[in-house]
Amino acid sequence: MSFNTALSGLNAAQAELNVTANNISNVSTTGFKESRTEFADIFSTTSFGSSGTNIGNGVLLANVAQQFNQGNLEFTANTLDLAVSGEGFFILSPGENNDNAIFTRNGEFGVDNNGFVVSNAGARLQVFPVNADGTVTATSLSSTIPLQLPQTAGVPTVTSLVDIGVNLPASAGNLDPLAFDPLQPSTFNASTSLTVFDSLGESHVVTAYYVKVADNQWATYYNTTDSAGATLPIDITGGAVGAGGQLYHVTDFDNSGGYLSNTPDPIQTEAIDFLNGSDPNQIIGFNYANNGTTQFSSPFTVNVLNQNGFPIGRLTGVEISDTGVVRANFSNGQTTALGKIALARFQNSQGLAQIGNNSWEDTIDSGSPLAGEALTSSFGQIRSGALEVSNVDLTEQLVNLIAAQRNFQANAKSIETNNTITQAIINIR
Template identity: 40%
Template sequence: MAFSAGGSFQQGLSGLNAAQRGLEVIANNVSNASVVGFKGSEAEFSDVFARAFNGARSTNGIGLGTSLAAVTQNFKQGNINVTGNPLDLAISGTGFFKVQAANGDNIYTRNGQMGLNNEGVIVNSRGDRLQGFPIDATTGRPSDVAQSITVPRGNIPPAATRGGNLELNLDARATAIDPALTFDPGNLNTFNNSTSMTVYDELGGAHIMGIYMRKESSNDWSVFATVDGTQVDIGTSPVAVTTAPAQSTAASLQYGVDGLLVTPANANLTVDMSRFVTASGVPFSSTGVAPNQFTFDMSNTTQYGSSFVVQNLGQDGFESSPFAGFDVGADGMLTISYANGQLVKHAQVGLYRFPNPEGLQPVGSNGWLATNSSGPELVSLSEDTAFGIIQSGALEESNIDLTAELVAMISAQRVYQANSQTIKTQDSIFQTITNLR
């Protein structure tokens, strides 16, 4: 009978080493249990098997112990904790944020604790810049290239009125106005109904626009318009630019027997401001940035046998206004809000995922680098079902289950004690053999 004390000691020693490495992984998990977005690790072990010198397999060979095969990361979802801070971002589901380090490295993370630096750039606690896709002001779509997101804190520039909509009902029972009476906004006998709204010039100046409805016959109405008390031209197509016509033009509306608008067919009225000037003598289109005409949608006007009522007035112009705040939507859209109620889509935070996230290389601070093993990044700017959603004002907690880790710690301790016992037993046997006479 052959006895190999060296192999026995090696087996016990490998068991001790494996238990020690397992405890290190558990200790690291426990120490990061309160770290936002932390993903726990798991130690994986494999046996060590001895081969014959000629490479042949043995049917009754005994292994040489165990070894650490890999330490893998567990990317399961952590609990979501609501914080109320708009720059706390949590991912519910699959995906990573991408931040750019000072050295240019692209780092992927689940830690959504963000803030603004002194330049207004969204950064994490290390100063890494959150990457997003700027929104094109013309198309309203995100660009194709990700870059750092800077939150503008200045005033929103003014926008001149370029379109609007009217929703109202004209009383079909109203009496037609005598054609001999010329329209006069100061004479109530020359029109049936009126309403008003605020419109804006190119510099954000506010002006009161009056709209006057005059019944000509059973289903025919004329529409007149004034701005700050000055009558302006209005028509059913782009109005010819004039300076001082003898009589401002009016638009015609015709309704069918069902009370719905028939003419104009496109239901649009165009208002021309070319002969209107502000109180200081500045033309309405003072900057020359855009034409001085705008269009109102009248498709939701009716003529029923009930009282005149205005359901809604709307227009797209606004004055300059200070920054009020911002918000990040579930699709990652960062929207800036201003004191005048305007909302501007500024940038979209993308989510990234990988074919093999376990192949990502940890770099600390809850960050990973892409590798050949992880595969290329895949990005989504929509509510793709393969990706998660972003929850603003919340953070994803660590996915560590402390109870499970403590049980694993007890188990690893028992394994360590058992391997220590095998070494002690082998030592006792070896001592007995050496003491034989």
């Protein structure tokens, strides 16, 4: 019996050595959680119970428990390196047609050839779908989708409205609006230009020319260029007939230099054909009201000059907030919310089943995964450009290694002593 007792001690010491060695080998593994050996004694009983003189029968390995305490954060220069400061796990989909979610604390993510954000094992990072402002539309585990980075910002946006705010110099001399010529600076008092976009995403420069026609009254002409670079006059619907039959609008100011009105109102162009295959019926509106348009005795100044069109964009970068909202930035100045990183937590994290590659699956012991957003409940905060390093304390593990070695030696000595006693009994004559 004593041989079996000592043998169980050897097996227990060997198990502790194995667990400690595994912890030490993963000291540099991102998101790794150390394990701890838990032992229980073996005590023989009968149907009549145990007596006060019963001796235990050794030890058994009761459990190898993972320790999910927080690891330190190590900061990097990669936006797609993610870390969770809290109890949450990243949710991954192992494959395109695999609905069985797996969970990880390893935030070393990259992009595959299809633009999906994946772990170093190829599993796709899951996010909650969001509205344009980044608010989540659904937070259930079944509603999560793979995070995919777009290659373009989609179709171009046609310019349909321009906001302009200018100060027109009250001291400027009056000019004849019928003598306007964009090639003769002496026929207008001031001008400003901006870039607009057609239905194909091609850019065009539109120039506004301001002509003072009377005290507190200005005429405005608009020109652009076609695909060949030739000057293309732009007519204002319902405007006054000006030089060469071009239609312009009139802006009136009060005696204090404040903006009064435009005629016509609203200001809209006739259909513009840029002669490049784009929509020949493009119409652009110009808004001067509430944009700081004035007529003061100071030089011509542009205060506001914005338009709502965009060309096709190229992905230039990705931003991930502390709440997990992923936004794509494009070369055309647009920003698109792609999703919000989904997190999961469990009633009993130690009940999760390890499946390798720093990943776990839920089990009956762990309970069903509870999906949620970062910075809610105890899911934690998401840190972009950071990784959670292994929570293994190397010094502690080396001490455990020495202790396990001593336990092994002590149990081996018990077997040696039992062997000596047995041999002495056999040698009795």
